[in-house]
Amino acid sequence: MSDPLHRRVVVKLSGEALTGRQGFGIDQAMVERLAGDLAAAARLGVELGVVVGGGNIFRGVEVSERGVPRPVGDTMGMLATVMNCLALEAAIERAGAEARTLSALAMPSVCETYNRKRALKNLGKGRVVLLAAGTGNPFFTTDTTAVLRAAELDAQAVLKATNVDGVYTADPKKDPKAKRYDKLSHQEAIERDLRVMDGTAFALARENRMPIIIFSIADEGAIESVLRGKGRATTVG
Numbered sequence: 252m253s254d255p256l257h258r259r260v261v262v263k264l265s266g267e268a269l270t271g272r273q274g275f276g277i278d279q280a281m282v283e284r285l286a287g288d289l290a291a292a293a294r295l296g297v298e299l300g301v302v303v304g305g306g307n308i309f310r311g312v313e314v315s316e317r318g319v320p321r322p323v324g325d326t327m328g329m330l331a332t333v334m335n336c337l338a339l340e341a342a343i344e345r346a347g348a349e350a351r352t353l354s355a356l357a358m359p360s361v362c363e364t365y366n367r368k369r370a371l372k373n374l375g376k377g378r379v380v381l382l383a384a385g386t387g388n389p390f391f392t393t394d395t396t397a398v399l400r401a402a403e404l405d406a407q408a409v410l411k412a413t414n415v416d417g418v419y420t421a422d423p424k425k426d427p428k429a430k431r432y433d434k435l436s437h438q439e440a441i442e443r444d445l446r447v448m449d450g451t452a453f454a455l456a457r458e459n460r461m462p463i464i465i466f467s468i469a470d471e472g473a474i475e476s477v478l479r480g481k482g483r484a485t486t487v488g
Contacts, residue, residue, distance in 0.1 A: 255478040257407040259298040259374065261382070262289070263397035264412050266304035268468055269335055276307060277338050286342030288474045289379050293348045297478055298374040300404055302382045302397040303339065305331030325389035329356055332393065336381035337362065343379050350379040355387030355396075367403050374404065394452040402459040408488075409461060410477055411448060412468035417485035418447050435487045437463075453487070462488030 268285065271278025293299055308331035314324040336352045343350040351373045353365040363369060365382060373380045385396045394411070401409045418440070421429040435443075437457030441450055447465055456463055466477050466484035476482035 255295045255297050256480050257297065257478060259300075259404065259406045260408050260410050260478070261300040261302060261397050261401040261404070261406050262292075262410045262412065262474060263394060264301065264303045264468070266307035266331065266335055268307075268412060269303070269338070270307045277335070279338075282338050282342045283345070284471060285468070286339055287346045288468075288472060289339070290343050290346035290348035291472065292474045292478055293377065293379050295475065295478060298377070299379045300370065300374065300382055300400055300406065301336075301339065301379060302393050302400060303332055303335040304393045305329070305335060307331075308334060322389040325385075326356075329384040329387070332385060333358070333361065333383040336383040340379075340381050348379055349377060350381060352381040352383050355382075355384040370400075370404055392449050392452065394448040395455060398452045398455045398459070398461055398463070401461055402455070406461075409456065409463045410474065411463055411465045412473070413447060413465060414467060414469060416467040416483040418445055418465050418487070431483075432485050435485065437487060440487050456488070460488070462486055 269277050269282055271281035289299060289301065305328045309328050333354055340350040340352045352362040353370055354362050355365045357364045370380050382400050385391060385393055386399060397409050415423055418432045418435065419429040423429040437453050440453045464477055464484050464486050466473060466482060477484055
């Protein structure tokens with residue numbers, strides 16, 4: 252079997268990926284499947300950081316539109332990501348790999364607080380490091396968090412898991428004529444307003460020359476396949 256293309260990556264999962272078929276909350280069967288995929292990737296010898304969104308539980312932007320101050324809403328969303336990371340941590344350990352949740356918001360009775368040295372130490376021990384609570388600041392998405400953490404931790408790539416197998420000119424589920432890109436530059440992604448990630452994330456990736464590999468999480472083993480250079484994906488970089 253082919254060796255992994257990268258030795259240290261940050262995987263970005265949406266909160267919605269954890270809902271499975273429920274549409275809301277945490278589907279335990281889906282969490283177990285994703286945890287199995289992450290554990291299998293870790294067994295390749297790849298050091299894994301994981302950033303998870305919180306949209307399956309709470310969306311700060313939506314409540315801010317109903318009168319809650321945006322910083323408060325975003326903080327509530329960060330707490331949702333902590334819950335998701337804790338659920339994944341337990342499932343990864345059940346799958347036979349070690350994992351640690353590190354939160355950008357200090358909550359020492361729940362999990363360790365994120366700092367670069369602590370994250371690198373855990374990665375060096377072969378643990379899957381779950382990077383919770385976004386950047387710890389409002390107004391930044393978990394997409395931007397993934398790129399930021401990847402740059403901080405000297406990762407070689409960001410693996411962005413979606414529900415389609417790459418980046419298209421339009422939504423392929425709505426437009427059968429949509430064309431798929433195999434490769435794009437960061438600048439092209441920004442200029443074409445490809446919203447698979449937000450503009451801030453693409454700009455930060457461009458500044459740090461960080462490739463972003465966009466792939467579908469729908470199939471079991473998708474993370475390992477991407478790490479081995481197999482399967483369909485779009486590379487932005």
